[in-house]
Amino acid sequence: MVDQPEMFTALMSVWTAGPMLSIALTLGAFIAAQWLFTRLKRPLWMPPVMIAALMLAAVIALTGLGFDRYEQGARWLTILLGPATVALGVPLYQQVHHIRALWLPILVTLPVAASLAAAYALGIAWLMGATPEVLASLAPKSVTAPIAMGITEELGGSVSLTLGGLLITGVLASLFVDWCSKWLKITDDRIIGFALGLNGHAIGTARAFEISHTAGAFASLGMGLTGVFTALFLPLAFLLF
Amino acid sequence: MVILRGFLVLVVFFLLGEAIRVLAGLPISGGVLGMVMATLTLMVRGRVSNELAAASQGLISVLVLLITPGVVGVFFIADQFSGHWTTVVVALVIGTLLSVFTTLLLMKKVAGSGEEGNSRG
Known part of the structure; x- marks a missing residue:
């Protein structure tokens, strides 16, 4: 059997080989934030994007994923900002x-x-x-x-x-x-x-x-x-x- | 298929915007140039096709998703701008208060005098 830390490292290297982990995390945070925002009765001082960003920042920091690796994958989403502006x-x-x-x-x-x-x-x-x-x-x-x-x-x-x-x-x-x-x-x-x-x-x-x-x-x-x-x-x- | 056709229109306008940005050497992003061209085209045509309306609605509804990765970055640049945060917050709070006040006052003065002219003149 493989060590747990080793397994975790192996898993991370597979998941971060492509952008899918970043995309899944961002989508998950987006959906959870929308839900939480409605549950909190739409507070003016806490827009959904802030809730989503806080959750993502916590996950990125706690799992050791790191912002650079996250951002590399998330670029597949942010690239759509061009046509979205149009x-x-x-x-x-x-x-x-x-x-x-x-x-x-x-x-x-x-x-x-x-x-x-x-x-x-x-x-x-x-x-x-x-x-x-x-x-x-x-x-x-x-x-x-x-x-x-x-x-x-x-x-x-x-x-x-x-x-x-x-x-x-x-x-x-x-x-x-x-x-x-x-x-x-x-x-x-x-x-x-x-x-x-x-x-x-x-x-x-x-x-x-x-x-x-x-x-x-x-x-x-x-x-x-x-x-x-x-x-x-x-x-x-x-x-x- | 319908949404894809609209998406193609948006991407083509974006590419045109990028082309103009580089060819004309403008310091304006390709997305904005594409948006201006798209708006002007729509004003000339006088209507929005269903494909374009569907695609743009779809993208606009997930705008928050698209900007989230950038916002996450704020928490990881705290050190980089340490010592600047007071400046940033003071500038934003006072700057926004002043600009909101000015906008409302200007609109009130101009709109008010215009309506008075209409009703009493």
């Missing part, structure tokens, strides 16, 4: 007619607000002495994940740091839009939705759909337009500085 064009097209309803506020707000969403955080981080890599990772903080990952790669930042920043931003934006709209006495669901999508990407958009369908539609629009605007102008702006 897929975002379909809902964006389906929301475009909303622009007609509020075209002036959208036209005025979008370039200013989307630029400021990046500029405020970058300015603060720069004043606090952040390295160029940290700045490049924080720049797309209000952009939906697949687009943001592309921006960070173009700017030379850390994709993982960007995704961490995105999570924090999305959760914060949902809370802050709630507070600020009450304080500013804004009751128009279209404005609240647009602000949620513009600042809080997919997490803010999910929150907007809980408010109303109109808020959700305008959040999708705000998220899509911010993503396109930031992806087109941020790398060019970075070249100038």
Whole structure:
């Protein structure tokens, strides 16, 4: 009979020869996180992606699989982010007619607000002495994940740091839009939705759909337009500085 | 089969986006360029085919699955950015509060004045 540790090592080397172990772990964590999220009554501060990532991190650390080996296999999944980004064009097209309803506020707000969403955080981080890599990772903080990952790669930042920043931003934006709209006495669901999508990407958009369908539609629009605007102008702006 | 045809359209747009990125030397990811081209194409055609709608819905519904491996990485880069975490958190909290406030204020001012103009003018 073979030693248990030896058997474990042999098993690991077979399983990590291809990407299937990473794929199985990621799929399992994704499904378990969706289930847990519903059971916990959809907490705003704990989106499913955070639950899934925590579970995976624990498994990777405890089994000795290691992040590098996990990531190599998981690349078979992340490679699909390219076509998935293209897929975002379909809902964006389906929301475009909303622009007609509020075209002036959208036209005025979008370039200013989307630029400021990046500029405020970058300015603060720069004043606090952040390295160029940290700045490049924080720049797309209000952009939906697949687009943001592309921006960070173009700017030379850390994709993982960007995704961490995105999570924090999305959760914060949902809370802050709630507070600020009450304080500013804004009751128009279209404005609240647009602000949620513009600042809080997919997490803010999910929150907007809980408010109303109109808020959700305008959040999708705000998220899509911010993503396109930031992806087109941020790398060019970075070249100038 | 239906979904596969839509998936092929998405992959072709992605490849076109990558081609433009390299040929034009743009610092913009191929996925975003592909998305912009796909949106413009749809606006010109004025409708979405069932294949494309099905494929894009399928991919969007598993977006969380696709970004999860990247998020897991956050827990393994903690050391690499040690000493930067205060900066990151402060920048995100204050930056997001300011940008949410500005967005709402701008929208309120512009939308409000527009509606007043319509109803009273």
